[in-house]
Amino acid sequence: MRRVLILRPEPGAGRTAQAMARLGLEAVVHPLFAPQALEWKAPLAGNFDALLMTSAHAARLAGPALAAYRGLPAYAVGSATATALQAQGFDRVVAGDGDASAIAAQIATDGHRAVLHLAGTTVAPMETGQLHVTRIAVYSMTSLPPDPALLCDAVPGTVLLVHSPRAGERLAAQVPMAARAGLHIVAISPTALAACGAGWASGTAPAQPRDDDMLALVVRLCEGSGL
Template identity: 85%
Template sequence: MRRVIVLRPEPGAGRTAQAVARLGLEAVVHPLFAPQALEWTLPPAEDFDALLMTSAHAARLAGPALAAYRGLPAYAVGSATAAAMRAQGFDGVSAGDADASTIAARIATEGHRTVLHLAGTTVAPMATGSLHVRRIAVYSMTSLPPDPALLDDATPGSVLLVHSPRAGERLAEQVAPTARAALHIVAISPNALAACGSGWASGHAPDQPGDDDMLALLRGLCE
């Protein structure tokens, strides 16, 4: 059975591990980061005509202040982010499965102009077009100490799932080039794949960033 190493933070790591198990593969979770809530200043809700979140962590970690924006049209990138927003009391969340630029274009098309984007300290590039976007960081990703068990569990033939460029960089720091030749990478994007460095047995990234697209590549690699 092919072993799959899931490197993303919880709770997403658990969801991905369950999906990997449904493919008949062995999943081992080794998060490289953990999300941490930040203090943030609450801008008036009336200054905005839409709310955007591109990460489920933002919805979970923004805190009680998030309730002030429930009256705004709400947009999310990805079903997990939309579900986390609904769990915080947002009704009618509009979700997109592509990237942030795509949902930004949709927000503009639906007539909104001033958008509050609650996010992490590190975000993927987003083309805002005609939108005026105010981005506020409500969480950060804290690097976890290197875990020696990661190298022990990454047996020859294992596939490592990399969900961000930062994760790729951390992985490259922890796995020496001489230890990469028998390990495969499936990354969420070409940028994340490039951050992993060279020397791996193979490297793959989907055309569109998403867990399902990564799992499709994983399934093809393991057949």
């Protein structure tokens, strides 16, 4: 059985682990970061005609001020982000299955221009086109101390799931070059894959930054190796 190390924060790590278990794979969770809410000043909802969320963490950690924007059409990157928004009382949520640039294009197509983007302190590049985007950080990702168990669990043949460029950088800092030759990387994007550095047994990323597509690559890797 191929072992998979999940490096993303909770609660996403738990969802990925459950999906791994359904595929008959052994999943071990080793979060490299933990989300932390930030204080933020909420602008007037009337200044915007759409709300954008590119992370479920933003929906969960924005706090009571988020309720002021329930009257706006909301756009989310991914089903998990959409579900988190709906849990906060938003009943008009458009979920995109591509990246932030794809959902920005959808917002523009729907005729909106002034967009409030509640996000983390670091965000993936996004092509905004004709949109006027006001981005406010409502959470940050705090680095967790290095866990020696990560190297112990990363036995040869292990697949490591990397869900962000920052996670790739942290992983590269914690796994020495000499320990990489038997380990495989499946990253959420080419940028996240590049951040992992060199020396791994293999590295790949899906065409679209989706968790399900990452899992499909893991399955293909296992089938190709006969494990």
